Amino acid sequence: MREGWKTLSGEDLTTKITKGSSPKWQGFEYQSEGVLFVTSENVRDGFLDVSDPKYLPLEFSRKARNSRLRTGDILVNIVGASIGRACLFNLRDVEANVNQAVCVLRLKPEFEAEFFLQLLQAPHVQKRLLGERSDSARPNLSLTDFREFSFELPPLPEQRKIAEILRTWDEALEKLTALRAAKLKRHRGLTMALVFGGWQLVRFRKTNEVTPYRWFELPSSWSCQHIGDLATEISERNGEGGQHEVLSCSKHDGFVRSLEYFKKQVFSADLSGYKKIWRGDFGFPSNHVEEGSIGLQNLTDIGVVSPIYTVFRFDPDQVNAEYAFAVLKTELYRHIFEVSTSASVDRRGSLRWSEFFRLPFPVPPLDEQEAITDILRTSQRELDALTDEIEAVSRQKRGLMQKLLTGESRVSP
Numbered sequence: 001m002r003e004g005w006k007t008l009s010g011e012d013l014t015t016k017i018t019k020g021s022s023p024k025w026q027g028f029e030y031q032s033e034g035v036l037f038v039t040s041e042n043v044r045d046g047f048l049d050v051s052d053p054k055y056l057p058l059e060f061s062r063k064a065r066n067s068r069l070r071t072g073d074i075l076v077n078i079v080g081a082s083i084g085r086a087c088l089f090n091l092r093d094v095e096a097n098v099n100q101a102v103c104v105l106r107l108k109p110e111f112e113a114e115f116f117l118q119l120l121q122a123p124h125v126q127k128r129l130l131g132e133r134s135d136s137a138r139p140n141l142s143l144t145d146f147r148e149f150s151f152e153l154p155p156l157p158e159q160r161k162i163a164e165i166l167r168t169w170d171e172a173l174e175k176l177t178a179l180r181a182a183k184l185k186r187h188r189g190l191t192m193a194l195v196f197g198g199w200q201l202v203r204f205r206k207t208n209e210v211t212p213y214r215w216f217e218l219p220s221s222w223s224c225q226h227i228g229d230l231a232t233e234i235s236e237r238n239g240e241g242g243q244h245e246v247l248s249c250s251k252h253d254g255f256v257r258s259l260e261y262f263k264k265q266v267f268s269a270d271l272s273g274y275k276k277i278w279r280g281d282f283g284f285p286s287n288h289v290e291e292g293s294i295g296l297q298n299l300t301d302i303g304v305v306s307p308i309y310t311v312f313r314f315d316p317d318q319v320n321a322e323y324a325f326a327v328l329k330t331e332l333y334r335h336i337f338e339v340s341t342s343a344s345v346d347r348r349g350s351l352r353w354s355e356f357f358r359l360p361f362p363v364p365p366l367d368e369q370e371a372i373t374d375i376l377r378t379s380q381r382e383l384d385a386l387t388d389e390i391e392a393v394s395r396q397k398r399g400l401m402q403k404l405l406t407g408e409s410r411v412s413p
Contacts, residue, residue, distance in 0.1 A: 002152075002154065002407030002410070004154060004155050004158070005152050005153060005154050005155075005407060006152070006153055007150050007151070007152050008150070008151055008153060009147065009148060009149065009150055009151075010105070010146040010147045010148065010149050010151070011147045011148070013105075013107055013108060013111055013116065013151065014105050014106055014107055014108065014146075015106050015107070015108055016104065016105075016106035017103065017104070017105055017106075017143050017146050017147055018066050018067060018103070018104050018143065019067065019078065019098070019100055019101075019102060019103050019104065019143060020038075020064065020067035020097055020098035020099045020100050020101075020102055020104070021064050021067060021099065021100050022099055022100050023037065023056050023060055023099075026060065026063060028056050028057060028059075028060045030054050030055060030056065031055050031056065031057065032055065033055050034055040034056055034057050034058060035055060035056050035057070035058055035060065035061040035095050035096060035097060036050065036053055036054070036055060036091075036094055036095065036096035036097075037054045037055060037056045037060075037096070037097055037098075037099065038050075038069065038075065038089070038096055038097065038098045038099070038102060039054065039098070039099045039101065039102065040077040040079065040080060040082055040085075040099070040101040040102055041082075043075050043076070043077050043082070043085050043086065043087050043102060044085065044087055044177060045085055045086075045087075045121065045173070045394065046086070046087055046117070046118075046121060046170040046173060046174070047087050047088075047170060047173070047174045047177070048075070048087045048088070048089060048090065048091070049177065049181070050091075051178070051181045051185075052181075056097070058095075060097065061095060061097050064097050067097045067098050067099075067104065068095070068096070068097055069089045069096040069097065069098060069104065070089070070106065071089060071090060071091065071092050072088070072089070072090070072106075072107070072113050073088075073089040073104050073105065073106050074086060074087075074088055074089075074104070074105040074106075074107065074113060074116060074117050074120065075087050075088075075089055075098065075102050075103070075104060075105075076102065076103045076105065076120060076141075076146070077101060077102060077103075078101060078102065078103045078140055078141040078142070079100075079101040079140045079141075080101065080140075081250075081261060081262065083130065083140065083141060084120075084126050084129060084130050084141075086117055086120045086121055087117070088113060088114065088117050103141065103143060103146060105146065110156070111153070111156070111159070112156060112159040112160050112163055114160075114163035114167065115153075115159035115160065115162055115163040116151075116153075116159075117163075118162065118163060118166045118401060118405060119151060119153070119405055121401065122401045122402065122405040122406075123398055123401065123402055124402065124405070124406060125151070125405075128149075129141070129145070129149060130263075152406075152407075154407065157413035158410070158411060158413055160413065161411045161412070161413045162404045162405065162411060165400075165404065165411065166397065166400065166401065166404070169393065169396070169397040169400070170397075172393055173390060173393055173394065173397070176386060176389060176390045176393065177390060179386060180383060180386040180387065180390065183379075183382055183383055183386065184383060186379075187376075187379045187380065187382075187383060188330075188331070190375070190376065190379055191326050191329075191330060191376060192330055192331075192332070194326075194372045194375060194376065195323065195326050195327045195330065195362065195372060196216050196217075196218060196332075196362055197210070197218050197219040197222055197362070197364065200219050201368065201371055201372070203371075204221075204364070204365070204367075204368045204371070205219070205221075206219075206220075206221045207219070207220055207221060211224075213360055214360065215332065215336055215360060216332065216362065218362050219364070221364075221365075222362055222363060222364045222365075223363045224360050224361065224362055224363065225360070225361055225363055226357060226358055226359065226360060226361070227312075227356060227357050227358070227359050227360075227361050228357030228358060230314055230315055230318050230319050230361060230363065231282070231312045231313060231314045231315065231319070231357070232312060232313055232315070233310065233311065233312045233353045233357070234275075234276075234277075234278075234281060234311045234312060234313050235275065235311070236275065236276040236311075237272070237273060237274070237275060237276070238271050238272055238273070238274045238275070238276055238304045239272055240272050242271060242272065242274075242276070242304065244271075244276065244300075244302050244303055244304045245257060245258075245299075245300055245303050245304070246258040246259070246267045246271065246274070246303070246304055246305070247277065247297065247299060247300075247303040247304065247305050248261055248262070248266075248305070248306075249283060249284060249285060249288075249293045249294065249295045249305070249309070250293060250295075251288070251291045251292040251293045252292070253295075254294070254295030254296055254325070254329070255277075255283070255295035255296070255297050255298070255299055255303070256299075257299060267306065268306075271304055273307050274304040274305060274306060274307060275304060275305050275306075275307060275309055275311050276302055276303075276304055276311075277297045277302070277303050277304065277305050277309070277311050278297065278301070278302055278313075279297055279298060279299075279300065279301050279302070280296070280297065280298070280313070280321050281296075281297050281311055281312065281313045282294065282295065282296055282297070282311070282312050282313070282314070282321075282324070282325070282328070283295060283297060283305055283309045283310060283311040283312070284309065284310055284351075285306065285308050285309050286308055286309070286310055286350040286351055286352055287308060287350045289310075289337045289341065289351050289356075290334070290337045290338035290340075290341040290342075290351065291334070292329065292331075292333075292334040292337070294328050294329070294337075295325075296321055296322070296324070296325040310351075310352065310353050310356060312353070312356075312357075317366070318363065318366070319361075319363065319366075319369070320366060320369040320370055320373055322373040322376075322377070323369040323370070323372055323373050324361075326372070326373070326376055327361065327362060336359060337351060340355055340356070340359060
């Protein structure tokens with residue numbers, strides 16, 4: 001160990017280690033104002049993102065006293081794909097609670113919270129900490145893991161200097177992330193305006209008249225058809241010896257490579273019963289589509305997905321696949337999926353093709369779909385460029401953290 005450094009457990013460092021609870025379990029719904037409710041989605045790498053805040057009634061906060069936050073609390077995601085991600089709750093005079101996917105660490109006053117936050121995010125600590133995960137299909141960390149985990153810390157003045165140096169990088173990352181959030185909001189607004197014809201490209205506009213449907217209104221020059229009239233369900237099994245990559249569908253990004261996304265194998269060893277999904281096909285897990293988990297497969301020529309997935313293919317002579325993906329990923333369609341799941345025949349929290357194929361779908365002329373796709377593709381490239389820049393700065397910061405937080409490079413207070 002480096003000179004002057006000490007090894008302490010999480011129990012030694014904190015006055016409180018706890019986690020939150022789910023408002024749905026207690027019958028509470030989100031509202032436009034009230035007590036700020038922090039979820040794992042708000043916990044970013046090094047900062048708290050409340051650009052899209054959620055609020056709950058004061059009554060929930062009274063019942064969930066143990067999960068109330070104080071300025072200076074450290075938040076760590078303990079469940080799911082973002083496990084290990086941490087930030088500081090730095091809002092003042094704001095009443096807030098957390099959900100069950102976030103662990104709250106409240107440090108003793110003799111330790112520097114900003115330093116400890118950086119230490120939690122350090123590659124060598126993350127590697128050790130995530131080794132504490134359970135072997136369940138859904139990775140998680142427990143409160144006991146944090147109590148028993150050992151941390152190496154330099155003297156307090158050195159903690160403060162290291163935190164000051166790394167804060168500069170965090171501020172840059174926070175600005176870039178805020179810029180990306182603003183562009184993402186603009187991209188989603190642009191998508192809604194274009195795919196439902198609220199903002200119709202001038203060269204395609206034939207009339208200002210619109211036709212109302214149950215969920216939306218469309219330019220009168222467009223049609224609205226059932227998905228089943230435009231697409232066909234595909235049920236091609238992988239079979240014995242099929243060597244194809246396993247894919248999963250996330251609610252934000254669509255299809256992802258399962259091993260990369262979950263960092264471990266969460267699928268069956270026997271893939272013979274899995275479904276093939278070809279490039280250009282769509283798919284969704286029937287029991288999670290109401291969360292927005294639907295995707296366009298553009299990762300590999302042929303992938304495979306769990307048997308619980310519904311796989312379908314749009315007729316390319318009627319529907320541009322990228323246009324369809326933009327439509328199906330809107331918040332409006334997530335709501336349509338949610339309502340349709342609740343009203344499904346089997347009422348088991350799933351949406352089968354027999355109900356899905358009856359859903360309405362906006363159909364502009366094919367050349368107009370392609371023009372809409374071109375605009376959205378340009379907007380997406382801007383988002384991707386910012387994502388790449390954020391990742392580059394993050395890599396630089398991780399290299400610096402490795403040196404400072406292991407004592408390889410020492411700093412003078």
